[in-house]
Amino acid sequence: MDKETVLIVDDEKEIRDLVEIYLKNEGYNTLKAETGVDALNILEHTTVDLIVLDIMMPKMDGIQACMKIREEKNMPIIMLSAKSQDMDKINGLITGADDYMTKPFNPLELMARIKSQLRRYKRLNVQHYNDVDVIEVDDLFINIATHEVKIDGIEVKLTPREFDILELLARNRGMVFSIEKIYERVWKEEFLESDNTVMVHIRKIREKIEKDSRKPKYIKTVWGVGYKIEN
Incomplete structure (x- = not known):
């Protein structure tokens, strides 16, 4: 060891x-x-x-x-x-x-x-450490090893980028990530101010995992700061 x-x-x-x-x-x-x-x-x-x-x-x-x-x-x-x-x-x-x-x-x-x-x-x-491959937030189930995501037991399909964003927020519940920080952590490139890629991906994730994407249960917006998944 x-x-x-x-x-x-x-x-x-x-x-x-x-x-x-x-x-x-x-x-x-x-x-x-x-x-x-x-x-x-x-x-x-x-x-x-x-x-x-x-x-x-x-x-x-x-x-x-x-x-x-x-x-x-x-x-x-x-x-x-x-x-x-x-x-x-x-x-x-x-x-x-x-x-x-x-x-x-x-x-x-x-x-x-x-x-x-x-x-x-x-x-x-x-x-x-024991549950590092599985993250559960209420009815949201994320299997890191298999890239499987389920809501209420029903599987939803995310793109690799969408999955990486969801994993980042779910692993760090309660922590607010700015658009810039999400982009740099997921894309591993320098963020450009005019880039709205992250917001587009967040919207698509919400459409897939939220019952009402206008009133999100999982990915919360902290206005003027960024996004988070609450504890």
Whole structure:
């Protein structure tokens, strides 16, 4: 079984290298980033299981980076900070961090917290891992492996693009995706402002899965923002 991958984000090379040594000694795979911007770039194309994220960094600090990461991803984040005030800790946790350590820290304690967070994350997501090929939202049934979609037990036929859009929204229930984000995630190309391709596809999906496409039950419009499938 492959070991988890931990992303270390800190503008201090000594910290990055120190944490990497301890992680590798425990058998983890590691990635390193010097800034929050670098970390976001890595997360665009690499699967990461946990992030060790420094707060005080140039360009984009850890709080900003954490907020951006939480827009799309839910892996554990442990924040590091040279500040020890309670308010800094509260701010870090409010923005989506799972744990917080103050510099200087004991590397062995950090390893213990990393292991704890990964165990907790796996336990909370075990149902997701087991049912990853099947998504159900009320009477909507989606089989990822077979590209089968059913409403009230009746199969509906979607094109590959329509299926990919539906899968994206269904996998991330409650999350709002802009037209631009949907296009870039599904078509894997840069979005052009005048392109109405996504809206056309959403309309076609609704015609196939909604009893009344004018009052959609599944794919909701968040005006001025984008689309979502609710929890």
